[in-house]
Amino acid sequence: MTLQSIGLSTGGRDRAPEWEHYLKGDPALLNSELGDILDRDAVRLDIRTDDQVAYEALHHPDPMVREQSLYQAMDRRLPEAIDLIAESIATDENREVRWNALWALEKIGGPRALQIIERHVNDDDADVGEWAQLFSSELRTGLPAFDNRSFAWDSDRTFDETILLNIHCDVYVALDETGRNWGKISLAPQGLARSYGQAHACPNTDTRNQKLIISKTLSGLHEDGTPHTENFVFRGLTNHANAGRGSFYFESRGLRPIFLSGRADDDSLGHRNEMVAAKRSGEWTLDPRIQIRGESAIRYVRGRVHTWGYVNFDTMAGSSLEEVLFPGNSILGTLDTPTGPLANAFIVGTFKGKLVDWDGDDKVNVNSLDIYSTLDGDVDSDQDGVADIPGVQFCPRTNWMN
Known part of the structure; x- marks a missing residue:
């Protein structure tokens, strides 16, 4: 398989990256994170156009696709990315889309992103509001902040x-x-x-x-x-x-x-x-x-x-x-x-x-979510604290153990 066979281009990636400045620091520290290096070199495999991404960020019926589109706009550094994210936080009906959109703004950072985040500290959804409070505090101080709800x-x-x-x-x-x-x-x-x-x-x-x-x-x-x-x-x-x-x-x-x-x-x-x-x-x-x-x-x-x-x-x-x-x-x-x-x-x-x-x-x-695991990580499908099959941590339905 080649990039050309799936309709993608190398985009001039054969050039060695330029070292920005000798005072930047030791390359052994700054140029050794594989994810950072691959992020510069990799082609994006989402085949949608920028216009499709922007439209589906706000209008697709599946909340997963809406959220995915917001993060794609951020990854592509679209000029309208912050505006799309801000509108999603204000209008989306899915609370997880909203708080993950707030997180996207924190990842972008900067005064404008912070300003939008802080609009939602007193949101009608208490958890969206607490996420906004948390992200705001992290951007300002590096530390999270929480509300005073009981538990x-x-x-x-x-x-x-x-x-x-x-x-x-x-x-x-x-x-x-x-x-x-x-x-x-x-x-x-x-x-x-x-x-x-x-x-x-x-x-x-x-x-x-x-x-x-x-x-x-x-x-x-x-x-x-x-x-x-x-x-x-x-x-x-x-x-x-x-x-x-x-x-x-x-x-x-x-x-x-x-x-x-x-x-x-x-x-x-x-x-x-x-x-x-x-x-x-x-x-x-x-x-x-x-x-x-x-x-x-x-x-x-x-x-x-x-x-x-x-x-x-x-x-x-x-x-x-x-x-x-x-x-x-x-x-x-x-x-x-x-x-x-x-x-x-x-x-x-x-x-x-x-x-x-x-x-x-x-x-x-604090601990209301259904978790299908024992204390040792074995699968516990009825949540009674006893392993379905001792020592098995992966769903055995395909009979893969045999």
Whole structure:
């Protein structure tokens, strides 16, 4: 496959990047982040025109596509991107589109973006307002700020907290085996959740400094409507030098199937069971007003994630956004196993998650979300704290273990 065969151009990328100024700093530090380098070189694989992106950001019936279009406008640096995002925040009926649009403004930064964000601090939706307050405070001080709502907590749940993570990922796909041609798919939070699954951070107060379960559920993959589940056990260390905040670095490595089709639970081309790894680092902020088992709850978490994936690009080239972002398309991968050569996508992203009022009672819900995991990350489809199959962290419906 070549760029020309799918209608894309290298766009003059054969030039070596110019070093802006010798006082900029040590290239070993400044020029060693693979995602930053690929972002300069990769062609964008969203085939829509700028006019299509702008129109669908406000008018497409699917909130995932609207949100994806806003992030695409930001990635393309369209002149009207801030105006599109501002109108979306003011008019969209989907609260997740609205708060992820606020996040897009924070990513853009600058006085105008800050001004728009601060218009919504007192929004009718308390969580949209709190996100605006949080982003405003981060832009001004680097630290988040929260409102004073009360909270609801259930002592019978497996996890002390269940925090939905908004993840913005850039997926850089090797388009051939030369290493010279890369494509970029920028996934807004709902686009990532639609295709890869919605991730939740699930800490318990007694183990959160060294261990964390990330539980991922994917809707729309199984014909009977049950969620597809993948759980990841992350382990690492947390630094508490700053009062009320924890800076962490965690890694996960777990056995799961790599489907040769490139689609979750699609065993039509067979699979290999491999150890798949991921890394996450960042910072969480405690709220002393929310006490759980004698400890302050994590009110907010932010950070970065790195991992590898396998994208069956031959089935995606020339497809529309809706045809590409369907449940289960593309899977996580690994480098150091027999299936390592299949890994053709470098995935780097940022994540943010906070406690949200999910049931509309004006109280933030600390652990109300349904999480299909045991304390050890095994799949627990009835949420009774007991593993469906001990040691299995990936939905076994395709009978991949055999």
